[in-house]
Amino acid sequence: xxxxxxxxxxxxxxxxxxxxxxxxxxxxxxxxxxxxxxxxxxxxxxxxxxxxxxxxxxxxxxxxxxxxxxxxxxxxxxxxxxxxxxxxxxxxxxxxxxxxxxxxxxxxxxxxxxxxxxxxxxxxxxxxxxxxxxxxxxxxxxxxxxxxxxxxxxxxxxxxxxxxx
Numbered sequence: 001x002x003x004x005x006x007x008x009x010x011x012x013x014x015x016x017x018x019x020x021x022x023x024x025x026x027x028x029x030x031x032x033x034x035x036x037x038x039x040x041x042x043x044x045x046x047x048x049x050x051x052x053x054x055x056x057x058x059x060x061x062x063x064x065x066x067x068x069x070x071x072x073x074x075x076x077x078x079x080x081x082x083x084x085x086x087x088x089x090x091x092x093x094x095x096x097x098x099x100x101x102x103x104x105x106x107x108x109x110x111x112x113x114x115x116x117x118x119x120x121x122x123x124x125x126x127x128x129x130x131x132x133x134x135x136x137x138x139x140x141x142x143x144x145x146x147x148x149x150x151x152x153x154x155x156x157x158x159x160x161x162x163x164x165x
Contacts, residue, residue: 013055016053016054016056017054017055017056018053019033019034019051019052019053019054022054022058022059022062026063026066033062036065039075040079041078041079042054042061042062042065043055043088055090060090065078065082077106081099081102084098084102085099109162113158113161116161117154123138124137125151126153126154126156128144138153139153
């Protein structure tokens with residue numbers, strides 16, 4: 001079987017994947033690939049017969065997107081991280097490392113916030129409900145409400161964590 005001609009006169013590489021092959025290898029639906037592409041998260045190219053083809057290296061981007069989404073990271077944040085990587089070619093090790101170091105700091109801060117939430121779920125967070133036994137001790141008469149709306153203890157901790165990172 002001969003390989004079809006590709007975009008811009010460059011022959012199709014044997015490692016390029018059709019949309020079905022890409023979806024199968026990445027473990028996502030074809031529609032998910034189309035969505036990621038429409039969102040600018042991944043790229044494909046078209047053969048003269050208008051068939052989508054993906055560089056195999058796009059699998060890494062899809063894997064990062066899937067893992068991040070499964071952990072509750074918003075697509076906008078994933079997009080921001082991926083936008084720092086080069087388009088049209090595979091990122092080299094230094095480029096991935098630079099992005100991963102920055103993102104690692106953000107993930108560490110997220111982990112700290114999640115741990116704080118876990119640890120505070122059964123205690124007073126300064127929300128003003130005064131319904132728990134501890135609330136009248138930590139927030140008598142909802143005095144934290146004078147500081148502003150929302151869970152004041154949580155908000156103060158968030159500010160401290162942001163300053164520390």
